[in-house]
Amino acid sequence: MEARLPAAKRDKTIALLRSLDGARHCSLRDIQQVTGLLNFVSKVIPLGRTFCRRLYDAEQCKNGAPNPRHRIKVTAAMRADLRWWLEVLPLHTGIRVLTARRTAWTIWTDAAGTKGLGGFILPGENAICPTPDQLHSLRDTDVFSARVRSAQRKEHINVKEMLAVLKALTKWRSLIGNCRVRMFCDNTPVVAGLQRKTTRGRLMTALRKVLLQAAVLDIEIEPLWLSSSDNFFADALSRFDIKTIAEHAPQIKLLTRDYPPGSHTSCTTA
16 A cells, blocks of 8 residues: 655645745745645655644744734744755655555664764664674675765764764665664664654754655664664774674675775775
């Protein structure tokens, strides 16, 4: 079974969102039209409900009976939600798969200060710690070990941890679309943000991007916390720890461009 968003309704929603995004003020009727459409659209894009909250808040009239002509200021927070929808709607297929049980994947991610981002993926719903046999089964395409971009090196570690999650969703998008993903991370604010689908500050900016990818790919994310010791392999990938990688998964080959400039490591962990 599947739920569908008709192209005509999607186009109408986009037009109304653009109209509000370009305005400093709007009427209560305008807000009600948009929230009514987004309420329908959210049946196909459930993650979008998070980005309706500020519009619903603006819709509430505190003084007497609601007046459809009542003028409402389009705040920066409202505009951020409008723009999330404007990003996701043109990219979404308009189809949501409704199945009793989706194909499952498990992803582990980590970030290491100014060094890098790391992660790996395995099929199925796995326990916290992968077994030695599972690590030996990993292929080159099942892992990533990437440098932190220069523009992101001064970001808080929480933001970098969320960017590692974003990197994982982007890298394995062809595998995990329409699937359920168990996401292990050793950063409490990141796990809490993914669970609540909201947070604050710069971390919220990164979370918006994660939820955008998840919505476009129709992914159900199950965020779970694990200790840093249990997350040792993702940690090794984020730190370019060749010795640990070679010890647990000697078959993996990593590209030299994934390493910091001047690194003398070879392309293979063997």
